[in-house]
Amino acid sequence: MTSRPEPTVQAFPALVFDLDGTLLDSVPDIGQALNRTLMDLGRPTVSPAQVRRFVGDGVRRLVERGLEATGGLPDAGAQDAALDRFMAIYGAIPADPACIFPGVLDTLRALAAAGHGLAVCTNKPEAITRDLLRDLGLLDLLAAVVGGDTLPQRKPAPEPLLAAIARMGASPAGALMVGDSENDVATARAAGVPVVAVTYGYSRVPVPELGADHVIDRFDALPGAIASLASRRA
Numbered sequence: 001m002t003s004r005p006e007p008t009v010q011a012f013p014a015l016v017f018d019l020d021g022t023l024l025d026s027v028p029d030i031g032q033a034l035n036r037t038l039m040d041l042g043r044p045t046v047s048p049a050q051v052r053r054f055v056g057d058g059v060r061r062l063v064e065r066g067l068e069a070t071g072g073l074p075d076a077g078a079q080d081a082a083l084d085r086f087m088a089i090y091g092a093i094p095a096d097p098a099c100i101f102p103g104v105l106d107t108l109r110a111l112a113a114a115g116h117g118l119a120v121c122t123n124k125p126e127a128i129t130r131d132l133l134r135d136l137g138l139l140d141l142l143a144a145v146v147g148g149d150t151l152p153q154r155k156p157a158p159e160p161l162l163a164a165i166a167r168m169g170a171s172p173a174g175a176l177m178v179g180d181s182e183n184d185v186a187t188a189r190a191a192g193v194p195v196v197a198v199t200y201g202y203s204r205v206p207v208p209e210l211g212a213d214h215v216i217d218r219f220d221a222l223p224g225a226i227a228s229l230a231s232r233r234a
C-alpha cells in the first residue's frame with residue numbers, strides 16, 4: 001500500500017527558508033566580527049541594534065554600513081580589505097548552537113519527516129552558510145542551499161529563490177518561502193511564491209506591514225501556518 005502524502009506536503013512540497021533572522025540569531029556573531037574589523041581600522045564599534053539594521057543585504061553591504069556609521073566609506077581598496085578582514089574573522093568564530101532560534105531544529109525535523117523538502121535561500125555567502133549549517137547540524141536536513149554569491153542576483157531578486165526551488169526538483173507552484181524581512185517578501189512576490197514572515201527577526205519595517213500571507217511569532221507555529229495556507233488552496 002502506498003501512502004498518500006499529507007495535504008500540507010501536497011500543497012507545499014518545497015519549503016525555502018531565509019537564514020539570518022529566521023533560522024539563526026546571527027547578530028551576536030556578525031556584530032562581534034564587524035566590531036573587530038572596525039577596531040582593527042581604528043574605528044568606534046557599533047551596537048547590536050545597529051547590526052540588526054545592517055544585516056539582510058549581504059556581507060558587502062553589511063561592512064559598508066558599518067563603515068558608513070563609523071566615520072564614512074574609505075576608498076574601494078580599503079573597503080575590499082575590510083570585507084576580507086570581516087570574512088576571515090566571521091569565518092573563524094565557532095558556530096554556537098545557542099544561535100538557533102527556539103523551536104527551529106525540532107520543527108525542521110518534523111517538517112522533513114512529514115515529507116516536505118527543505119532549502120535555505122540567504123544573502124550570506126554560500127560557502128560560509130554551508131559551514132555554519134554543517135556545524136549546527138542543519139545541513140543534512142536541507143536539499144538545497146543558495147547564498148548571496150551563488151548567482152549574479154541576490155534577494156530581493158527572484159532568481160535565488162527560483163534556483164533553490166529548482167534544485168529541490170520542485171516548481172514555484174508547490175513552494176513556500178519563510179523569512180523575516182522586506183527582501184524575503186519581495187523575493188517571494190517576484191517569484192510568485194506565497195510567504196510566511198516571522199516577527200522575531202531583523203525586519204526594518206514592522207512585520208505586519210510587510211504584506212506576507214501569514215505572520216508567525218514563533219518558529220514552532222510554522223506547521224499550523226502551512227496547514228492554514230494549504231487549506232486555502234484545497
Ligand SMILES: O=C(O)COP(=O)(O)O
Pocket residue numbers: 018019020021055056057058059062121122123124125148155181
Ligand atoms: O545579509 C546577509 O548576509 C544574510 O541575510 P539573510 O540570511 O537574512 O538573507
Ligand SMILES: [Mg+2]
Pocket residue numbers: 018019020021022056179180181201202
Ligand atoms: Mg533574514
